[in-house]
Amino acid sequence: MRAAVCRAFGEPLVIEELELRAPADGEVTVRIAACAICHSDIAFMHGDWGGDLPAVYGHEAAGVVEEVGPGIERVAPGDHVVVTLVRSCGHCAQCLRSLPALCERPPAHASPLRTRDGEPVNQGMRTGAFAERVTVDESQVVLIPGDIPLDAASLLACGVLTGVGAVLNTARVEPGASVAVIGTGGVGLNVVQGAALAGAAAIVAIDVREDKVAAAAEFGATGDGARDADYVFVTAAAPEAIEQGMSLLRRGGTLVLIGIPPTGVTVQLDPLAIADRSLRILGSKMGDAVPQRDIPTLVELYRQGRLKLDELISGRWPLEKINEAVASAERGEALRPVIMSG
Numbered sequence: 001m002r003a004a005v006c007r008a009f010g011e012p013l014v015i016e017e018l019e020l021r022a023p024a025d026g027e028v029t030v031r032i033a034a035c036a037i038c039h040s041d042i043a044f045m046h047g048d049w050g051g052d053l054p055a056v057y058g059h060e061a062a063g064v065v066e067e068v069g070p071g072i073e074r075v076a077p078g079d080h081v082v083v084t085l086v087r088s089c090g091h092c093a094q095c096l097r098s099l100p101a102l103c104e105r106p107p108a109h110a111s112p113l114r115t116r117d118g119e120p121v122n123q124g125m126r127t128g129a130f131a132e133r134v135t136v137d138e139s140q141v142v143l144i145p146g147d148i149p150l151d152a153a154s155l156l157a158c159g160v161l162t163g164v165g166a167v168l169n170t171a172r173v174e175p176g177a178s179v180a181v182i183g184t185g186g187v188g189l190n191v192v193q194g195a196a197l198a199g200a201a202a203i204v205a206i207d208v209r210e211d212k213v214a215a216a217a218e219f220g221a222t223g224d225g226a227r228d229a230d231y232v233f234v235t236a237a238a239p240e241a242i243e244q245g246m247s248l249l250r251r252g253g254t255l256v257l258i259g260i261p262p263t264g265v266t267v268q269l270d271p272l273a274i275a276d277r278s279l280r281i282l283g284s285k286m287g288d289a290v291p292q293r294d295i296p297t298l299v300e301l302y303r304q305g306r307l308k309l310d311e312l313i314s315g316r317w318p319l320e321k322i323n324e325a326v327a328s329a330e331r332g333e334a335l336r337p338v339i340m341s342g
Helices: 039-045 150-157 159-171 186-198 210-217 239-247 271-276 291-303 319-330
Strands: 002-005 014-020 027-036 060-068 080-083 113-115 120-123 133-137 141-143 178-182 202-206 229-234 249-257 280-283 313-318 336-340
Touching: 002 319, 014 133, 014 319, 027 080, 027 150, 039 319, 060 133, 060 150, 080 150, 141 291, 150 159, 150 291, 150 313, 150 336, 159 186, 159 229, 159 249, 159 291, 178 186, 178 239, 186 202, 186 210, 186 229, 202 210, 229 239, 239 249, 313 319, 319 336
Parallel strands: 178 202, 178 229, 229 249, 249 280, 313 336
Antiparallel strands: 002 014, 014 113, 027 060, 027 133, 027 336, 060 080, 080 141, 113 120
C-alpha cells in the first residue's frame, strides 16, 4: 500500500510502498477513505515532541473496515468507521472514569508497518493514517452510519471531538455563559460550535488572522473584544496565548488549555492572582471524550443540521499531494485540508 512517510523532521513527506500486516487479536484493518491534517501531525513532522523515524503520521481518519482479527465482534468487514488515536483498555482507573484518552494500560501492539525491505516504520500516534490502509486496536474504531460522507466523518476523529468535547465534557459550560476562544483554526472553530451547542450567550473569537475570526462567525461566534469571560479556551500552542487567556477571565473564571506546545515550553502564571481571584485552570486532552459515546452523538447533531462538518473542509487533496496540503495548513490558509485516499 502507499503511505506518506516522514524520514527526517522538517523535511517533506515521501510517498512509499509499505507492507501492512494483517490484524492480530483485538485489531481491525481499515481502508482509509479520508484523513484530515491536524496541527498535531505537523508538530510531529517538525520533531516538536520527538519520536522515532521513519514514521507515518495522520490520526483524524475515516474509512471502511476491510478485515478483523480474532475476537472482534463490534465491527465487521464493510462497516463504515471513524478511526481515532484513542487506544484504551476499558478497564483501568482512567477508563472507568470515562477518560479513555488517559488510559493507563493501552493495548500494546507492535507497529504493523514495514518497508518492502523489512525496515520497521513507526505508526505515528498509534494510527498512521496518511496511508491507504491502517491496522489499529479495536478501541480506536467507532461505527458510523453508512450514509455519512467519510470526508466529513474523518473530522470527528480529533478536531471536532476535541473542540466540542472541551466545552461539553471538560468545562461543562452552562447556558448563558460568556466564552472566549483564542485560536480559531480547526479545533477552535469546534470550540465555538461547542459553546453554541451549550447555549453560551456570548462567544468571542480571537485570532491573529482576521479571516479566521470572520470564519468563526459562521460557526456561532457572536462578537469580539472579550473581557471578564466566564470561560476562556486556548487552542493556540503559544505561551503568550495562555497569558492572554488569563487576562480575559472574570473573577472565578475558568481557563481551558487545549493546544499542546512543543516539549520544554513553559508559562509564567501568578499564583496570587489565581488564588485571590479563585480562577480555575483545566487541561483538556481530546476533549475528555469517550469516542464510542461522543462520536455517535456528534453524528446525530450533524444529521440534525446543528453541527457543521462539511464547512470545516477547506480542500481535498490526493495522497501524492500531501506536502502541498501540509504547506497550506502551515501558512494558516486552511481550516482542515483532507487527504482522500480512496
